[in-house]
Amino acid sequence: MKVFVDRARCEGHGLCEDAAPALFGLDDDGELVVRFSETVPAGQEDPADAAVRVCPVGALRRSGES
Amino acid sequence: MPAGRAAGAEGDERRAITVTPTIPRSDIDLWSEEVIQAPYAAYRELRDLGPAVWLERYQVYAVTRYDDVYEALHDHDAFASGAGVALNERLNQKMKGSALVSDPPYHDHVRGVMGGPLTPKALRAHREDFQRLADDLIDRLLERGDFDAVVDFAQLFPLSVVPDLLGWPTEGRENFLAWASAGFNALGPMNERAEADIPVLAGMWAFMAEIVQPGRLRAGSWGDDLVAAAQAGTVSKQLLPALIGDYLVPSLDTTVSSLTSAMLLLGRHPEQWRAVREDPALIPNALNEVIRLETPIRALARTVTRDRELSGTVLPAGSRALIVYASANRDERHWDEPETFDVTRANANTHVGFGHGIHGCVGQGLARLEGHALLTALAEKVETIDVGQPEYRVHNTIRAITTLPATLKAST
Numbered sequence: 216m217k218v219f220v221d222r223a224r225c226e227g228h229g230l231c232e233d234a235a236p237a238l239f240g241l242d243d244d245g246e247l248v249v250r251f252s253e254t255v256p257a258g259q260e261d262p263a264d265a266a267v268r269v270c271p272v273g274a275l276r277r278s279g280e281s
Numbered sequence: 282m283p284a285g286r287a288a289g290a291e292g293d294e295r296r297a298i299t300v301t302p303t304i305p306r307s308d309i310d311l312w313s314e315e316v317i318q319a320p321y322a323a324y325r326e327l328r329d330l331g332p333a334v335w336l337e338r339y340q341v342y343a344v345t346r347y348d349d350v351y352e353a354l355h356d357h358d359a360f361a362s363g364a365g366v367a368l369n370e371r372l373n374q375k376m377k378g379s380a381l382v383s384d385p386p387y388h389d390h391v392r393g394v395m396g397g398p399l400t401p402k403a404l405r406a407h408r409e410d411f412q413r414l415a416d417d418l419i420d421r422l423l424e425r426g427d428f429d430a431v432v433d434f435a436q437l438f439p440l441s442v443v444p445d446l447l448g449w450p451t452e453g454r455e456n457f458l459a460w461a462s463a464g465f466n467a468l469g470p471m472n473e474r475a476e477a478d479i480p481v482l483a484g485m486w487a488f489m490a491e492i493v494q495p496g497r498l499r500a501g502s503w504g505d506d507l508v509a510a511a512q513a514g515t516v517s518k519q520l521l522p523a524l525i526g527d528y529l530v531p532s533l534d535t536t537v538s539s540l541t542s543a544m545l546l547l548g549r550h551p552e553q554w555r556a557v558r559e560d561p562a563l564i565p566n567a568l569n570e571v572i573r574l575e576t577p578i579r580a581l582a583r584t585v586t587r588d589r590e591l592s593g594t595v596l597p598a599g600s601r602a603l604i605v606y607a608s609a610n611r612d613e614r615h616w617d618e619p620e621t622f623d624v625t626r627a628n629a630n631t632h633v634g635f636g637h638g639i640h641g642c643v644g645q646g647l648a649r650l651e652g653h654a655l656l657t658a659l660a661e662k663v664e665t666i667d668v669g670q671p672e673y674r675v676h677n678t679i680r681a682i683t684t685l686p687a688t689l690k691a692s693t
Contacts, residue, residue: 223389224639226400228646230630245402269631271645273355273638 216255217278218263220247224274234269235262253278304594305330308337311580311603312469318673320579320680321620324608332592333602339368339470341582341601345608347615347633349591353583353604354638357384360583360602362640368582368603369471371479375486378520379527380643392643394510395524398446398503401646407446408650414441415654419662423691430668430685435540436533438651443532447525448502453488457533460485462676464530468581469677489522503528527643534679536648538577539568539634540655541671541682546571546622547659548668548687553624558692561660567624568652572634574622575680576607581636606633607680664692 218238225247231239238259240248255263267275307330309323310316316323324345327334332349333342344353353360363384365373376382380392397403418438422428436458444454463478463485491497495512498504504525511518547554547567557563580603585596596602610632611619623629635642642648659666669686 223393226396226646227402229401233630245400245405268351271635271637271641273357273641 216260216263217253218251218255218267219253219276219278220249221274221276222247224272226272226274228271230269230271231266231275234265235259238263239266304333304335304342304596306335306337307343310338311336311343311605312339312472312474312677314675317675317677320607321611324605324611325613327605328608328612328614332594333596336603339603341368341603342585342596343580343603343605344591345605345612346592347609347612350604350606350609350633351637352591353602354633354636354640356589357639359586359589360604361586362388362583364584366581366583367468368601369467369469369475371471372467372475376523378517379523381527381531381640385639388639391516391520391524392639394516395507395527396643398506399644399647401649404646404650407442408654411442411650411654412657414438415651415658416662418655419658419689423662423689427686427688430544430687431537431541431682432684434544434655434687435537438540438655439533439536442651443529443647445499446503447528448499448504449492450497450499453492456485456488457529458537461530461533462679462681464526465534465578465678466676472677474675474677485526486522489525493518493521493525531642532644532647534676534681535577535642535644536651538575538679538681539572539648539652541685542575542577542680543568543571543652543656544666544687545668545671545682545685546574548666550622551665553622554666556624557656558660558664561657563624564653564656564660565649566626566629568649568656569629569632569634570622570624570626571652573610573616573626573629573632574620576610576632576634577680578634578636578678579607579680580605580678606636609633659689662691663689665690 227245227247229241232241238250242248267277327343327345332346333344336343344350361384362382365382367373380395459481463481466478467475467482469475493508495508507524510516511521557567583602583604585598585600585602587598589596613619635645667688671682671685674681674683
């Protein structure tokens, strides 16, 4: 499973961090930190999917989807 | 409308018959006074009829189930905003070019310009100020005893922060609430309520045209930055009044609605209030739960740009879809016990009360900051919240309370 992060759309609401703390976080400046590169690590598919769904501004999507 | 045609007579299979499932129709009037004051039974009826229901009175498909609302909001190409999100052409024309009434790629550009100061990161600079203002307000309300949760709490707080952030001069502020209310009334169908507010809006637009002259808004404010962006050619000067309106109008009635509902729900459910006081880490979830249960913006429209299926029902290209957020947020297909107010609800943050996707509320960080500051002050200082009977306002778009008597008792 691949997840694409649209940096231009990300506003730093941080809901992805709540859904998938192993994959996403906000640093001390409130900037999004992505803890994987494109392909979601094995075992993290469900949290990744939850993070994609909960992003309130559509900044995350499963790769291959528009 | 696609007329439903059942399969032909027995033994007639050779005839080419297209079977189009009939989209259910309803004569429910979502803008009647009764439904506006108590909308949830009507929403349930529409959800049970199908994924999309043709509202005969308004010639629009109501999309009311959670999964379909979510899917529509995330397919912003098929459910476009550029031709308008109101149910009347007058407003749709007037608002064209704002972030709300536009599509990518232009939308992303204008949202990027407007949204800069509204990101949670940018808003961090205001957190301490907001908390101090919230603490002071709750202290005053405790001293006062009885108060109106709408005027003295829910309206007072956003009015004490938003105009300053926008850089507004003193004049015109007395009109803010009327303008915000008119702006949302006019997003409904052009009924007598919307008609009555058109002169109010005309006054607002005239004021906006004047306020965007360079030097009128406080230097360094959000509004002034937008004016500077227009001077630099980043956004169109012609659009400035609409963009300033995009900041102002949605920042009041919506927040006022959710803050009043928070007071009402926490007052009516003392065990929930106790849970929040015992664990203030629940505050963000409690605010989400308030917005889920009493969604401030009940519904907005989209234009269907191609034949688009939702849960087996095809909405035809060119039609209009009404996305009913307030119904999705109570859909029993998504929520356990949707009518129950539960500040510990595990999936409360999946609500669509701020919309969702690329048009998701650009001010949600600001709304959360205000709500969290006030709930934090309340949790620290207030043991019991007593509320009287709310009176609901008959408004085309907002779940609005006119008056709510309240009394706070200090924690000992």
